[in-house]
Amino acid sequence: MSSTGRNFGFAYALLVILPLIGLAGVLRNGRGLSAPAAIDGIWSFHFDPAQNGSSCASFLAALPEKTISISQSGTTFVLSASGDPKISGSGTLAGTKFKAAFGSTEPADGGCRGHQSVLVAELGREQGLDKLAGTLSTADCPSCAPVAFHAERAPVTPPAAAPNNGGH
């Protein structure tokens, strides 16, 4: 074998084969890592009927089928609901603790007008469905009592490689 061939073989082993072995090791070790629970998707919210009259929750009761879309990026997420009232906000997920703050295009009546709403909940799983259970409150609004709610995530559909919608 010529010296050029030997050099090429050495360089190839050092720069290509060795890193590939390292890559296999990284992929193997990475299997032990855990990522935040998946909450991405459409959630159906149900508010305690006895408290639906609360000014804090009244605008949420008007949401179309009370569904909120969550777009997750690891431990952070944004939530939104189109239509009237249009709501948008963001939150964090720490383990199973879910916390989100959002505003609405239609502020609640009474003393909490213009204040941000806060959802605090615990994430759980029942019968194969992801669930949230917690309270909705209005930041800095003592006149608004927290409203209990629970929510379920719609079953996840298979990812489409060639989407036929907006993909948002």
Add this chain to the structure above:
Amino acid sequence: MPNLFTLVLQITVILAVCRIVGSLFQKIHQPRVVGEMFAGILLGPSLLGWIAPRVSAYLFPSSSLGFLNALSQVGVVIFMFLVGLGINPKELKHQSHAAVLVSHVSITAPFVLASLLALYLYPILSNDSVSFPNFALFMGAAMSITAFPVLARILNERNMMQSRLGTVAIACAAVDDVTGWCILAYIVVLIRAAHQTTPIWITIGGILLFAALMIYGVRFLLRGYEHAFRKNGEISENGMAFLILLAMVSALCTERLGIHLLFGSFLMGAIMPKEPKFVRYVLDRFETVTITLLLPLFFAFTGLRTNIGLMKGPAMWFYCALIILAATGGKLGGSTIGGWLSGMPVREAAGLGTLMNTRGLMELVILNIGLDIKVISPALFSMMVVMALFTTFMTTPVLELICPDQALRTVPKKVSAPSVALQEIA
């Protein structure tokens, strides 16, 4: 039914903004395509949606985006056919030692760095519906890609296409793209198979059978195009229509087989006859509509999905900086070291590394697939788009800095016409 007024208004605004921003970027010696990619970001939630949310909601209501996406996807299907058309397998077969080493290092180095970075980012930016190997492999594939057409454009503008540096860069970029797409196909199959009842071996077997049928069967039938072109000096309208039909059928087959439309159109382009004049002729027929009309729609659609606002706080920008560092270190650094160890002078090897670090449109195509199959999150998608823009933007000024003299541009070397022809695609 689509709201035609909204759709035509969207197309008008997108084309106008892309043309203006593309021209402005050309004034600062950047390829037009970089400006058009940037224009897409400007039209999305990162700028227009942020400073004028009502205008953004009027121009791009979420209910209308499906139609815009469909049009843009048709453009990308045709674009991938043209990219495949520009790749000449014979060119890849006769690579020098330098090209073999550089192309393989320029894949493995960013791949390893990306997977190491994935160890850090997976618990922060992913979720448990995505497995770590899929996440890491996707990051690796996305970082190891090189924008073959943009590279050809830059080389041509700098009169470097016929230099040793230019020919090695083009050959390496072609190898990188083919490899990157194969890895991506594997990831898409793995992810989609997890949601399907069909066993994965049937999916993989079907894909291999289809590829074999195309390469060993359809490719020989396509020689009829070359013969007809040699005889008549042109391809009839029916012939061109049949060509589009073949690209679309191939795209549909790969989509049905469980990978993606784009693999089929790319494969159809790759098995087309490679006679230089024929390739030039086909490119001329397709590129005007694809490049001036359909690709800007893809840039805009990508921009509408990119939300820089998701990168809130210094931590997110730190992750973005790490991604840029890993992508640049792996691609530019790996290619430079590979080139240098293959006997290239340091400056020439650094020039090669800079060229290989160009990601451009190909990166956006891959990232959109990643977001569609949910292997990357919206925030990570936005960071990777910033990385794609950054690495593509830096190519021209860094190359100017590293290779300012004519010496690197004048080494005579035979270069295949398809590569030259590709200069126009970008």
